Amino acid sequence: MISYKTALVLQVLSMLVTTASFYFLAKLVGFQSNNPYLAQYGGNYMSFLIIGVIFQSFVSVSQNSFSSTIRNEQLMGTLESLLLSRTPLYQILIYSTLWTFIFTLVNIAIILAAAILVFKVSLNVNYLSALIIFILSIISLGGIGMISAGVIMVTKQGDPVSWFVTLLSAFLSGVYYPIEVLPKFLKSLALILPNTHALIALRQTLTNHYSISQVKGQILILVIFALVTIPLGIISFKLGFDRSRKEGTLSYY
Amino acid sequence: MIELQSLKKVFRQKRKEVLAVDNVSFEVGKGVVYGLIGPNGAGKTTLVKLLSTLIIPTSGTAFINGYNILTQDSEVRKSIGLAAGTERSFYYRLSGWQNLWFFGALQKLNSNDLKNRIESLLKRLDIYSEKDKDFMKCSTGEKRKLDLARCLLTDPPVLLLDEPTTSIDPYSAMKIREVIGELKDKGRTIILVTHNLSEAERLCDRVGIMSEGRLVKEGSLANLKTEVPTKRVTIRLEIFPPEEFLQRLKAFGEVKTKPERREVEIMLLDSKKLNELLNLINSSDISLEAIQTRELSLEEIFIKYTHGQGQ
Numbered sequence: 001m002i003s004y005k006t007a008l009v010l011q012v013l014s015m016l017v018t019t020a021s022f023y024f025l026a027k028l029v030g031f032q033s034n035n036p037y038l039a040q041y042g043g044n045y046m047s048f049l050i051i052g053v054i055f056q057s058f059v060s061v062s063q064n065s066f067s068s069t070i071r072n073e074q075l076m077g078t079l080e081s082l083l084l085s086r087t088p089l090y091q092i093l094i095y096s097t098l099w100t101f102i103f104t105l106v107n108i109a110i111i112l113a114a115a116i117l118v119f120k121v122s123l124n125v126n127y128l129s130a131l132i133i134f135i136l137s138i139i140s141l142g143g144i145g146m147i148s149a150g151v152i153m154v155t156k157q158g159d160p161v162s163w164f165v166t167l168l169s170a171f172l173s174g175v176y177y178p179i180e181v182l183p184k185f186l187k188s189l190a191l192i193l194p195n196t197h198a199l200i201a202l203r204q205t206l207t208n209h210y211s212i213s214q215v216k217g218q219i220l221i222l223v224i225f226a227l228v229t230i231p232l233g234i235i236s237f238k239l240g241f242d243r244s245r246k247e248g249t250l251s252y253y
Numbered sequence: 254m255i256e257l258q259s260l261k262k263v264f265r266q267k268r269k270e271v272l273a274v275d276n277v278s279f280e281v282g283k284g285v286v287y288g289l290i291g292p293n294g295a296g297k298t299t300l301v302k303l304l305s306t307l308i309i310p311t312s313g314t315a316f317i318n319g320y321n322i323l324t325q326d327s328e329v330r331k332s333i334g335l336a337a338g339t340e341r342s343f344y345y346r347l348s349g350w351q352n353l354w355f356f357g358a359l360q361k362l363n364s365n366d367l368k369n370r371i372e373s374l375l376k377r378l379d380i381y382s383e384k385d386k387d388f389m390k391c392s393t394g395e396k397r398k399l400d401l402a403r404c405l406l407t408d409p410p411v412l413l414l415d416e417p418t419t420s421i422d423p424y425s426a427m428k429i430r431e432v433i434g435e436l437k438d439k440g441r442t443i444i445l446v447t448h449n450l451s452e453a454e455r456l457c458d459r460v461g462i463m464s465e466g467r468l469v470k471e472g473s474l475a476n477l478k479t480e481v482p483t484k485r486v487t488i489r490l491e492i493f494p495p496e497e498f499l500q501r502l503k504a505f506g507e508v509k510t511k512p513e514r515r516e517v518e519i520m521l522l523d524s525k526k527l528n529e530l531l532n533l534i535n536s537s538d539i540s541l542e543a544i545q546t547r548e549l550s551l552e553e554i555f556i557k558y559t560h561g562q563g564q
Contacts, residue, residue: 076341076344076345077339077340077341077342078341078342078343078344080307080337080342081337081342081343081356081403082359083307083330084305084307084330084333084335085330085356085359085360086330086331086359086360086361086407087359087360087361088327092359242309245306245307245308245309246308246309247264247265248262248264248273248299248302248307248308250307250308251307251339251341
């Protein structure tokens with residue numbers, strides 16, 4: 001158990017150091033900047049960064065936890081034993097992911113607490129609309145996560161779907177800078193990603209107290225993404241699973 | 254209880270096709286222990302994985318407990334217990350008890366039943382005192398016992414046991430064989446993959462010999478022995494016979510000699526020719542001191558049908 005505790009402590013320390021780094025970055029830019037790019041997000045770069053990073057950690061969990069659970073079971077050789085149980089694999093994946101979500105929530109709570117109490121970040125939260133955006137984001141990104149899980153069933157190592165979406169998300173979705181700073185063609189590409197819309201809406205609901213009606217455009221986009229990615233994810237996972245069974249590679253790693 | 258219908262599996266590996274299981278058909282009735290023997294790479298483990306729905310067949314199908322492995326895979330999984338004989342199917346950092354608890358919970362057993370079941374299985378397999386030991390610290394024998402215990406958690410009617418006693422100490426192997434014997438007495442249907450032919454002779458009602466993906470012979474041990482007309486005949490003579498006499502003996506089958514003991518062993522290809530052999534000896538000038546005949550062991554039958562593959 002000592003290795004798990006060590007990992008937990010190191011993770012929390014990393015989070016605190018990251019938050020402190022954001023503080024100094026924000027200090028460089030100016031805490032209450034007149035920068036026009038930041039104006040629509042309340043003008044505070046520290047809160048902009050904190051929300052971006054919190055969101056990115058959920059993006060990572062939503063998109064990677066299904067495939068990383070499969071990958072871990074492949075590496076440990078337990079995947080076949082799990083499949084032989086009376087609990088369907090999708091349920092096992094959801095339970096494992098729930099644990100990761102809880103762990104991530106704890107991390108986020110620590111970051112937020114540090115940001116608010118130590119670094120004096122002020123938020124103006126509309127809890128209901130933030131919660132709706134948050135849940136819709138998880139669902140639509142979870143669909144992409146299921147596509148990744150289907151791919152990892154076959155490729156074993158290297159998950160191009162997750163890699164591509166996570167990279168694009170960090171680069172284009174406005175995690176570290178508003179998408180308004182991007183060249184026009186990259187901005188168009190950014191608007192194809194559900195992450196971009198989710199992050200814009202999340203920032204507005206967390207810093208500007210936007211109501212549901214003020215973020216209804218983003219809500220509609222996230223619902224459409226969810227309606228597309230979830231069925232695609234289920235189909236992809238089924239195809240990957242069956243292909244692995246056909247090739248007899250369930251126990252391979 | 255188990256019925257295989259022309260089950261076939263072809264794997265594609267680097268642009269070539271490997272025929273792992275080739276049109277295998279057989280039936281195993283309720284309460285029967287069916288031994289699957291064959292050299293390494295014969296397709297036994299692939300066959301077990303096909304039956305447990307972990308691999309999808311290329312063609313053909315099988316029914317387990319009345320359920321089709323192609324269309325009713327979740328019902329098939331509920332009807333079977335698989336001891337895959339591989340260590341890499343447990344969580345190394347969890348203890349034996351924790352592993353069994355985890356897999357038992359996934360089998361949707363309630364806490365009380367599960368606790369009692371794990372306790373009785375671990376006691377029966379003589380590893381209760383090691384229940385809290387991390388799996389990674391368990392001996393191979395303990396790991397095999399845990400593998401068997403896990404597949405018995407739900408007390409399924411069909412058991413697929415893939416080399417449950419390979420590479421373990423004699424005491425653990427004996428304990429596992431005892432438990433398999435008890436399961437047989439309880440009417441469980443078992444497919445037992447084994448390299449240990451004396452184990453197959455002791456535990457199995459019927460045996461299938463696999464070679465290069467095909468089921469080359471199958472049936473009860475008694476039938477297999479009568480279908481192979483070969484007998485091993487050992488004669489001890491008054492004097493060790495001259496070469497000319499040995500040549501005449503070779504007409505009956507393969508001959509091995511032990512001159513110092515004045516013995517000749519003949520692998521009689523047709524047991525009906527035993528009288529002819531005796532007549533030959535009686536008509537010679539050499540007196541017969543002793544004669545011993547015996548049927549081939551399963552091991553010898555196995556080698557005969559697999560042409561000594563895997564030796």
